[in-house]
Amino acid sequence: MPGAEVEATESSVAEATASTIVESGALDDAATQMLARLEAELGDAIVEHGATYGDVVVRVRPDAWRRTATFCKEELGCDYLSFVSAIDWMPTPAIVDEGSGDTSTPAQPKETTYGVAGSGGRFQVFAIVASTRGAHQRVVLKTDLDDAQPHIESWVPVYPGADWHERETWEMFGIVFDGHPALRHLYLPFEFEGHPLRKDYPLLAREVKPWPGLVDVEPMPGEDSDDTDAAAVEAS
Amino acid sequence: MIGLQIGWGTTLAIKTLIVLGFVPLSALILGYTFLLKMMSHMQSRLGPMDPGGFHGWYQLIGDGLKFMQKEDIMPAEADRRVFALAPAVVVLSTFLVFVVIPAGPRLVVEPLDVGVFYALAVSSLSVIGVLMAGWASSNKFALMGALRAAAQLIAYELPLVLAVVGVVMQAGTMSLQGIVFHQQSGSLFGWSGIGQPFILTQFVGFALFMVAAQAELTQPPFDMPVAESELVAGYMVEYTGFRFLFFFIGEFGTAFAFSALAATLFLGGWSVPWVHGVAADWLGPLVLFAKVMFVAFLMFWARFTYPRLREDQLQALAWKWLIPIALVNILATGVLKVAFR
Amino acid sequence: MTTGTELPPPNLPGGVGQLPEVHLDPQMLRQLAEAQVNVELDTGDMILNLGPQHPATHGTLRLVVRLDGERVIAADPVIGYMHRGYEKLTEYRTYPQITTLINRIDWLSSFANEVPFIAGAEMLMGIEAPPRAQYIRTILTELSRIATFLLFLGEMGLQVGAITPAFYGFRDREYVLNLIEAVTGGRFHPNFNRIGGLKDDLPWGWNSDTRTTMRKVLESCDEFENLVVGNPIFEQRTRSIGIIPADLGAAYGVSGSNIRASGVDWDLRRDGNPHLPYNEIEWKVWTHPDGDSFARYWVRLQETRESARMVLQLIDQMPSGPIMSKVPRIIKVPEGEVWVNTENPLGEMGYYIVSKGATGPFRVKIRSASFSNVSILPWMLRGVYVPDIITILASLYFILGDIDR
Numbered sequence: 001m002p003g004a005e006v007e008a009t010e011s012s013v014a015e016a017t018a019s020t021i022v023e024s025g026a027l028d029d030a031a032t033q034m035l036a037r038l039e040a041e042l043g044d045a046i047v048e049h050g051a052t053y054g055d056v057v058v059r060v061r062p063d064a065w066r067r068t069a070t071f072c073k074e075e076l077g078c079d080y081l082s083f084v085s086a087i088d089w090m091p092t093p094a095i096v097d098e099g100s101g102d103t104s105t106p107a108q109p110k111e112t113t114y115g116v117a118g119s120g121g122r123f124q125v126f127a128i129v130a131s132t133r134g135a136h137q138r139v140v141l142k143t144d145l146d147d148a149q150p151h152i153e154s155w156v157p158v159y160p161g162a163d164w165h166e167r168e169t170w171e172m173f174g175i176v177f178d179g180h181p182a183l184r185h186l187y188l189p190f191e192f193e194g195h196p197l198r199k200d201y202p203l204l205a206r207e208v209k210p211w212p213g214l215v216d217v218e219p220m221p222g223e224d225s226d227d228t229d230a231a232a233v234e235a236s
Numbered sequence: 237m238i239g240l241q242i243g244w245g246t247t248l249a250i251k252t253l254i255v256l257g258f259v260p261l262s263a264l265i266l267g268y269t270f271l272l273k274m275m276s277h278m279q280s281r282l283g284p285m286d287p288g289g290f291h292g293w294y295q296l297i298g299d300g301l302k303f304m305q306k307e308d309i310m311p312a313e314a315d316r317r318v319f320a321l322a323p324a325v326v327v328l329s330t331f332l333v334f335v336v337i338p339a340g341p342r343l344v345v346e347p348l349d350v351g352v353f354y355a356l357a358v359s360s361l362s363v364i365g366v367l368m369a370g371w372a373s374s375n376k377f378a379l380m381g382a383l384r385a386a387a388q389l390i391a392y393e394l395p396l397v398l399a400v401v402g403v404v405m406q407a408g409t410m411s412l413q414g415i416v417f418h419q420q421s422g423s424l425f426g427w428s429g430i431g432q433p434f435i436l437t438q439f440v441g442f443a444l445f446m447v448a449a450q451a452e453l454t455q456p457p458f459d460m461p462v463a464e465s466e467l468v469a470g471y472m473v474e475y476t477g478f479r480f481l482f483f484f485i486g487e488f489g490t491a492f493a494f495s496a497l498a499a500t501l502f503l504g505g506w507s508v509p510w511v512h513g514v515a516a517d518w519l520g521p522l523v524l525f526a527k528v529m530f531v532a533f534l535m536f537w538a539r540f541t542y543p544r545l546r547e548d549q550l551q552a553l554a555w556k557w558l559i560p561i562a563l564v565n566i567l568a569t570g571v572l573k574v575a576f577r
Numbered sequence: 578m579t580t581g582t583e584l585p586p587p588n589l590p591g592g593v594g595q596l597p598e599v600h601l602d603p604q605m606l607r608q609l610a611e612a613q614v615n616v617e618l619d620t621g622d623m624i625l626n627l628g629p630q631h632p633a634t635h636g637t638l639r640l641v642v643r644l645d646g647e648r649v650i651a652a653d654p655v656i657g658y659m660h661r662g663y664e665k666l667t668e669y670r671t672y673p674q675i676t677t678l679i680n681r682i683d684w685l686s687s688f689a690n691e692v693p694f695i696a697g698a699e700m701l702m703g704i705e706a707p708p709r710a711q712y713i714r715t716i717l718t719e720l721s722r723i724a725t726f727l728l729f730l731g732e733m734g735l736q737v738g739a740i741t742p743a744f745y746g747f748r749d750r751e752y753v754l755n756l757i758e759a760v761t762g763g764r765f766h767p768n769f770n771r772i773g774g775l776k777d778d779l780p781w782g783w784n785s786d787t788r789t790t791m792r793k794v795l796e797s798c799d800e801f802e803n804l805v806v807g808n809p810i811f812e813q814r815t816r817s818i819g820i821i822p823a824d825l826g827a828a829y830g831v832s833g834s835n836i837r838a839s840g841v842d843w844d845l846r847r848d849g850n851p852h853l854p855y856n857e858i859e860w861k862v863w864t865h866p867d868g869d870s871f872a873r874y875w876v877r878l879q880e881t882r883e884s885a886r887m888v889l890q891l892i893d894q895m896p897s898g899p900i901m902s903k904v905p906r907i908i909k910v911p912e913g914e915v916w917v918n919t920e921n922p923l924g925e926m927g928y929y930i931v932s933k934g935a936t937g938p939f940r941v942k943i944r945s946a947s948f949s950n951v952s953i954l955p956w957m958l959r960g961v962y963v964p965d966i967i968t969i970l971a972s973l974y975f976i977l978g979d980i981d982r
Contacts, residue, residue: 052914053700054850073828080827082918083944087931092668092939105669106937115914115931128916128929128944132827132841136848140916161829164952172664187657187981196665203669279744376625380647380963456738457810460964543810544738546964547647 027051030135034076038139041071050117052140055128059117059142065125066153068141072129073158078139082128084155084165086145086173089114089122090199120144123175125152129159145175154179172197251345255334259327260300262334263488266495268296269529270536271488278540303484306477311374314474318372323475323482325365330489332358337496338413340506340520341513351412352404355497356397359452362486363389366461369483370471381470384547385454385461391554392451392458398562399444402569403434403501412500420507431509435502440565442502444558449494450535451554453487457542458550491532499527622650627966629658635970636977638951642958642966649966652958654951659981667941672698672772672908675937680766682945683979685728686721686922688757691770694941696852697917697930698772701910708854710774710900715853716787716891717757717769718919719884723794724753725922726881729974730801733874736971737814742805749797752790759783772908774901784892791885798882806875815871819957819969822868829956830949833924835973838876839868845920852919858890870972877974909936923947923979943982947975 027035035056039046045064050057060068072078092108123145130138145152154177155162166177167186174195177183185192194201242250272295276283288294310319336351338344348354363386370382404410407418415434422432435442451458462470472483499505505527506520545553628639637658643650663682667675679694680687692714699705706714731746754764759780761767769776805811821831823839836843844862846855863879865872912934918927924946931940950973958966 052916055916057914079824080832081830081949082925082927083830083942083949085929085942087940087942095669106671106935108668108935108937108939109933113912113933126929128927132823132836132843136843159828159830160825160956161831161949161952164948165830185657187660189657196662199668201665203665275740279741280748281744376623380625456740459738540741542739543734543808543814544964545810546814546962548962549813 025051026054027056028054030137031056034137034139037076038068038071041075042068047120047144048117052116055138055140057117057140057142059119059144062143062145062152065141065143066155066158069127069129069155069158072139072141076137076139077131077133078129078137080130080132081155081159081161081165082130082138084125084127084162084169086169086175086197087115087119087124087126088173088197088199089119089124092199093202095203117142122147123150123173125169125175127155127162127165149176150174151176151178153177156180171195174198251335255331255345259331259334259489259492260485262492263485264296264300266488266492266532267484268293270532272296274533274536275540278537300481303477303481308478309476311474313374315372315374318368319474320479322365322369322372323479323486325368326362326486327365327482327489329358329361329365330486330493332361333490333493333497336412337493337500338416338506338520339524340517341413342517343506343520344413347411347413349409349411352400352410352415352501355412355493356393356400359490359493360389360393362490365486366471369475373471373474375474378471378473381461381473385471387547388451388454388458388461388550391551392448392558395444395554395558395562396448396452398559398566399441399448400501401562402438402441402565405566405569405573406434406437412505416500416505416507419504420509428509431504431507433502433504438502438565438569440561442498444562444565445498445502446531446534447558448554449498450538451550453491453494453535455491455535455539456544457538459544460547460550491535492528495528495531495535496524498531499524503527503531625963629655635975638970638975638977638980640954640958640966640970642963644963647962649958649961649963652955652966654954656951656977656980659977661982663943663982664941667938667943669937671937672910675941676770677766677768679943680768681978682943682982683725683921683923683926683947683976684765685976686718686725687763687766688717688721688761688769689919689921690926691768692718692852693917693919693926694928694930695770695772696919697915697928698908698910698932700915700917701913701930701932702772702904702908703911704773704902704904706774706902707899708896709778709898710902711852711854712891712895713760713775713779713900714770715855716888716895717760717767718853719888719891720753720757720787722922723881723884723888724750724757726877726884727753727794727797729877730798730805730874730881733971733974734805734811736967737811739805739808739811742801745797745800745804749794752793756783756787756790759786771901771904772910773904774899778900784895787892788889791889794885795882798878798885801878806878812871814964814968815874815972816867816869818870818961818965819972820868821953821957825956826868826953829953831924831953832946832949833920833922834876834880835873835924835950837862837864838872840864840866845918845925849918849920852917857894858887860887860890870968873972873974907936909934910938918944921946923974923976924950926979945979945982947977947979948982951975951980 031051031054035049035058038056038058042060042064045061045068046058047061048059089112091110091112094107095105119142121144124142125145126140126142128138128140130136143152150173152175154166156166156179163181164186166180167183169175170177170183171185171188171192172195184190188196272283273291284292284295286292287298310316333355335345336348336355338347366385366389367382370378370385373379403415407415409415409418419433420431422428424430424432424436454461462472472480475483506524507516508519508523511519623644625642625644626639627642629637639655639658640652641655642652663678666678670678676691676694679690682690727746727750729746731743734742757767758764760777760783761769821835821839823836823841826836826839827841842862842864846853847862860883863876863883865876910932912932914929914931916927916929918925925944926946927944929942929944930938933939957969961969
């Protein structure tokens with residue numbers, strides 16, 4: 001449900017282009033059909049489903065993760081793997097104080113809310129597969145993980161490209177993929193400790209030093225330092 | 237040699253100095269004209285323009301001086317003596333080829349009767365130097381380059397030699413001076429206006445010689461040993477400073493030598509048919525230089541245009557195509573020589 | 578912090594001599610070509626390290642290959658030398674700040690990286706850019722595509738050994754970069770998109786300059802066709818080298834010109850969500866059935882020509898009007914999730930934006946094309962010669978910033 005209702009300004013020429021605004025919950029025929037087939041095959045393995053701007057979002061139970069992939073690849077014709085990654089739903093910790101006027105970092109809400117098709121906990125693995133043929137439909141698949149020891153089946157026997165995606169997800173989130181041939185570091189050095197994309201892993205650069213644009217702004221020659229407030233607001 | 241009474245020792249010293257002086261000079265001229273200027277113009281840029289004022293003619297001299305004052309770096313694991321000796325071996329073969337190339341009827345350092353045989357034999361000494369360089373560098377890339385070079389240089393020796401056999405058969409002598417005289421005094425269908433340059437009858441041999449010479453110099457399309465985008469200078473990769481200068485002089489000096497050989501064997505060398513005697517002594521070097529520039533132009537033109545052949549494709553070209561064609565050429569030459577006695 | 582699972586030691590796990598085998602199901606296995614290695618002499622294997630500094634690896638990609646003579650037995654790409662942690666950074670930045678960052682993912686076609694992100698933010702806000710802004714966005718995306726591909730056409734010749742086409746590629750690319758600079762002020766990192774439209778309008782006289790330049794681009798494509806594609810040695814070096822079967826490529830996530838060169842008729846400009854007015858001009862999707870390196874070169878050559886023709890049409894049809902919608906000064910994007918992907922020059926690039934109503938996103942998953950394109954290398958490099966590694970790397974055309982993010 002889009003919140004801010006803003007309209008495009010009046011244009012002096014008639015609409016040359018078709019509107020690209022998509023309703024957030026709308027699904028066209030091909031997507032609706034695909035959702036129906038998924039529900040028929042997976043039945044109660046689907047915990048929740050939703051739609052986001054024309055894409056079907058399906059959240060499945062963790063034990064049906066690989067079965068879903070096989071079904072999408074074999075039956076739905078989704079032969080193309082876009083990516084496999086994860087979301088950590090813990091709220092982003094604030095690294096600037098609320099009233100300090102430092103707008104360099106956005107203030108994220110403190111409550112835990114989940115996105116489209118909900119979530120069962122803190123960690124969620126999601127993937128997008130698409131079809132290179134026919135109606136080129138695609139589907140967003142999500143699944144929930146155990147918070148303490150997050151692990152899920154690996155997709156490598158189905159989509160070999162998941163190899164690198166799962167390695168990256170493991171090193172960034174600490175999610176273990178069962179059945180992956182060799183879960184080792186991809187981006188980070190092999191002695192790296194910690195999982196950076198978890199929300200409790202701090203972004204060190206801003207802790208060590210505040211945003212230089214706020215503190216180090218010197219007044220222009222001839223101005224006095226009253227104008228630094230304008231500089232801070234300019235940051236957004 | 238020139239009518240003065242000079243002792244044997246002095247003659248030797250003068251000849252040595254001539255060769256030692258001329259080889260780097262030839263490398264310099266070829267490098268500047270073709271590598272710096274012709275390549276740049278082909279790639280729609282200008283090349284060096286500042287050093288020396290006029291189109292940067294001083295650039296390579298400056299480069300040479302720069303190389304000479306660089307630090308001598310040797311890899312820690314390298315075989316020190318072999319590493320130091322390898323460039324010398326490569327350059328040695330270049331010097332030795334220049335000994336037999338005639339620049340005039342009496343202007344040749346050593347007029348050997350087996351000039352052609354000697355030149356081709358001595359030019360293949362550089363393979364040893366390349367292998368030494370690649371092995372002693374204790375670097376896997378250098379080793380790969382050296383092994384590729386060994387295979388390639390040995391494979392392309394054969395087309396080189398066989399291409400020249402046709403010329404030798406037609407001239408009846410292996411002496412380079414003799415071949416030049418034969419072309420100068422020959423005639424085409426009775427007309428002796430331009431003599432009988434062997435390129436007209438041995439055009440197949442000329443083409444084979446050019447291709448094989450390109451491969452012997454490890455220039456594109458045959459530069460697998462020095463593949464810039466893979467092995468980054470191949471067997472030369474660990475060499476810097478003065479030693480690298482040796483390799484550079486070796487490469488371009490040998491290019492000059494092969495061009496001079498091609499000009500002598502196929503284009504008539506220093507001779508123009510209507511100039512004889514003392515005048516030829518003065519005109520000969522200039523004529524030879526012009527012909528060498530032309531042949532070098534062809535070689536470098538191919539160098540900057542073609543991508544490189546893969547190692548197995550390169551070997552297939554030599555063994556399956558060039559050698560059979562060369563053999564057929566020899567056969568045809570023999571038959572025609574007997575028929576048109 | 579351990580995960581409690583026994584993992585093999587990293588970076589050549591199991592030590593020298595054992596590289597991980599991907600266990601594929603039988604249906605995959607029958608498509609794999611078995612590497613035939615002639616073992617007549619009992620020679621030892623050699624481990625060669627291509628990179629991270631190497632002229633052929635387009636930046637800091639490191640390929641650890643095990644060789645038997647000149648044949649590759651196994652290859653393992655090691656990436657991450659340029660990892661800048663973009664996905665972590667996006668959690669602490671506002672949308673305009675992120676626009677500056679994501680310019681630098683694929684730095685050769687920077688404008689094309691911004692478009693899907695901005696389009697996603699606009700979708701979440703429920704606004705759309707005015708028609709003129711959309712046309713200019715399309716033109717600049719296509720110009721970025723032409724600039725990237727001209728570089729590719731030149732440097733693939735360079736990797737194969739011909740020095741000269743690289744200079745022609747760079748020279749022709751300068752004309753296009755001048756155009757981009759005239760509009761955006763930046764050759765490489767324009768940072769020109771804003772949520773709701775663009776920063777500025779086109780300068781005076783830009784249309785006619787672009788028409789001239791597009792004609793030059795078409796001429797130089799003909800030059801490349803003569804010089805490179807028509808060269809028999811180039812054909813010998815690239816035909817049947819590095820064949821990607823279509824279904825295996827799709828399962829690995831290979832996208833863009835690479836998969837179109839394997840015969841898959843899929844182009845997100847035509848088949849994806851319509852953010853930009855591609856369906857209002859006449860253009861064609863180019864495919865090639867072979868799937869080898871030559872096909873990839875040929876497809877990109879044709880796409881360069883096609884992009885030049887598209888730009889000419891777009892200039893003729895461009896509407897007039899404003900270039901920016903009305904947006905509040907401090908932009909708060911409402912809560913929601915959106916997946917936006919577009920056809921970048923390198924392949925499919927997409928952003929999965931999770932927003933919670935703040936001035937910056939909650940999580941952005943950046944799907945970059947080269948990451949998946951390069952992941953097929955361990956499979957593809959088995960049994961090829963060392964020079965063919967270079968050809969394959971050049972033909973896949975990845976950018977390190979795109980792989981490493």
